[in-house]
Amino acid sequence: MTGPQEKAAGNGFVRDTWINLKRWVLKTTRNPFVMTVSLLNPIIFLVLFTEVFGQITGGAISQSLGTEASYVTYLVPAIVVQTSLIAATTSGIGLVEDIESGMFEKVLVSPMHRGAVFLGKSLSEVLRIVVQTSIILVLGYVLLYVDTGASVGEYVATGWLGAVGIVAVGIVFSVWFTAFSNVMALLTRDQESTIIAVNLLQFPLLFLSSAFLPLDILPGWVQTVAAVNPITYGVDAARALMFGRDVMTVVEVTSFGGMWDTLVPALGVLAALDLALGAVAVYFLNRASSSSVQ
Amino acid sequence: MNAIDARHVELTYADGTEAVRDVSLEIPEGEFFGFLGANGAGKTTTIKVLVxxxxPTSGSVAVNGHDVEAEPRAVRESIGYMAQETSIDGELTARENVRFACEAYGVSADDRAERIDDLLELVDLADVADKQAKDFSGGMKKRLDVATALVHEPPIVFLDEPTTGLDPKARNRLWEYFERINERGTTVFLTTQYLEEADHLCDRLSVIRDGEIVASGAPDELKARVGGAVLDIEFADADDATLERAREVAEDAAVFDDAEVEVTDDGLSVRSASARRNGTDLLVALNAAGFAVTGFNVRDPTLDDVFLAITGDGLDDEAAAEVAE
Incomplete structure (x- = not known):
């Protein structure tokens, strides 16, 4: 071994991002259990809801959509969004783990670009959402095929490109909640509090939205809450791609035509939310990075 | 150029706590420097400013010639840092932990494999290199942490209480690594609350108390400053009342005019310039006063005595007891 050298050679931003992405992907693969368990809830919802409610929801759905549709097809976009929501939750938990294990500080003392540190971690979460939502999409098709023998075109009306679009909606949807769970992590600096804070929100958010049933058959107060619930916008965007038509009822837009009347306003609302909460998270991360002492 | 040049550093936390009041340090390259103080004296805060x-709230710090505020990235590239709490990723293997550190510090791909093997060898973890770090013992984790702080062969390493909470065997092993690192020419900045550790390892040390440096020098210089020798006396009957009376006798005995007498667990500790020459006279006087002396020993002052002399109280009884075991 040689003696000490003058200075380490720092990396570029892209390289730093890649190094951090690799670390978090490696950590995720070390815990296939967590990956599986976090998919379990959405899968249970998908299977049980379609089996139990699928028999009675047909009328309401065809009335709302103006076309015959299987409840599986109707529900899959909601489960995709639920999957993104759960994945986003774990982002903050990972951050708390890093703070507790001292890795957070260790990384801050290294010459790595701080933006790249957080970008790399976020990209690993995006990757996970891609894998998990794809699994849900495939599983939904299997359920539909067993039931009706439907073709892929009858499952996702907008085809393969639409399926990719649904995964992309899952990613756009996840950003604001990822930001939220990271802010919770930095405020509480405690795994359990972070898990409780974000899990507490999961069920009310899901049920008080357009996720499981058309809003027009739900009570008025639920419709009111659903109109300001980000889940509604995520689910409606994914569902518009699923059916290839305008499915949004909380905001009436007619200027783009067809499914774009849903996609444009829904993605617009989500993007604004992503930016707002993203900015809050960046503020807290900056603060935590510049004074890491407890 | 000094490895570390800190001038009148102050750090006040947002809640008003003045953790560091006035710390100035000049540490030449290649020195093994010790920063000694009790819990809460300001050691960790100082090290966090340096890395x-x-x-800092005020004052200036240059590490390897780079200002910590103006060029933080240049400082980070040129230092290794080991935090007080062991900082490793338990989900990764030992090798992956070291590899991540190599990549973070931009160690070139050509050198990486060899560097990782060398470091794991250095800290005796080569045989468990591919095991997940979460299953390691505290000492092994600490050693892995040391390895990750050295990946870029930094000219200076900061070690914040690296041996706190380790058993003596694990501690002695770490000491060996630190000495090896220092022998290679690396400047070492070590904080510790163990006097024995500072004495064993450091070329020079500063004692910090309430955020201010109260003494600096080589361990032997500091001990010489205390002067004389220490006479430890044991009594058969070591209850509080007996020891208190013995203390009065020792202080009144006209044997030494400069004696400082402390009550210890089982007897007295008498420090004087003439402890070696006139110690027997005191023993005779105690014997005449009816105390049953069962043991005595004249020794040079330790850093513990230095600490007593400087601060008027022990550094950390618990820590001292741990080291003594």
């Missing part, structure tokens, strides 16, 4: 984790 760019905290910005």
């Amino acid at each position: 760019t984790l905290l910005q």
Whole structure:
């Protein structure tokens, strides 16, 4: 071994991002259990809801959509969004783990670009959402095929490109909640509090939205809450791609035509939310990075 | 150029706590420097300022010639830092932990494999290199942490209480690594609350108390400052009342005019310039006063005595007891 050298050679931003992405992907693969368990809830919802409610929801759905549709097809976009929501939750938990294990500080003392540190971690979460939502999409098709023998075109009306679009909606949807769970992590600096804070929100958010049933058959107060619930916008965007038509009822837009009347306003609302909460998270991360002492 | 040049550093936390009041340090390259103080004296806060984790409220710090506030990235590239709490990723293997550190510090791909093997060898973890770090013992984790702080062969390493909470065997092993690192020419900045550790390892040390440096020098210089020798006396009957009376006798005995007498667990500790020459006279006087002396020993002052002399109280009884075991 040689003696000490003058200075380490720092990396570029892209390289730093890649190094951090690799670390978090490696950590995720070390815990296939967590990956599986976090998919379990959405899968249970998908299977049980379609089996139990699928028999009675047909009328309401065809009335709302103006076309015959299987409840599986109707529900899959909601489960995709639920999957993104759960994945986003774990982002903050990972951050708390890093703070507790001292890795957070260790990384801050290294010459790595701080933006790249957080970008790399976020990209690993995006990757996970891609894998998990794809699994849900495939599983939904299997359920539909067993039931009706439907073709892929009858499952996702907008085809393969639409399926990719649904995964992309899952990613756009996840950003604001990822930001939220990271802010919770930095405020509480405690795994359990972070898990409780974000899990507490999961069920009310899901049920008080357009996720499981058309809003027009739900009570008025639920419709009111659903109109300001980000889940509604995520689910409606994914569902518009699923059916290839305008499915949004909380905001009436007619200027783009067809499914774009849903996609444009829904993605617009989500993007604004992503930016707002993203900015809050960046503020807290900056603060935590510049004074890491407890 | 000094490895570390800190001038009148102050750090006040947002809640008003003045953790560091006035710390100036000049540490030449290649020195093994010790920063000694009790819990809460300001050691960790000072080290965090030096490694760019905290910005000083006032004062200036240059590490390897780079200002910590103006060029934090240049400082980070040129230092290794081991935090007080062991900082490793338990989900990764030992090798992956070291590899991540190599990549973070931009160690070139050509050198990486060899560097990782060398470091794991250095800290005796080569045989468990591919095991997940979460299953390691505290000492093994600490050693892995040491390895990750050295990946870029930094000219200076900061070690914040590296042996706290380790058993003596694990501690002695770490000491060996630190000495090896220092022998290679690396400047070492070590904080510790163990006097024995500072005495064993450091070329020079500063004692910090309430955020201020109260003494600096080589361990032997500091001990010489105390002067004379220490006479430890044991009594058969060591209850509080007996020891208190013995203390009065020792202080009144006209044997030494400069004696400082402390009550210890089982007897007295008498420090004087003439402890070696006139110690027997005191023993005779105690014997005449009816005390049953069962043991005595004249020794040179330790850093513990230095600490007593400087601060008027022990550094950390618990820590001292741990080291003594």
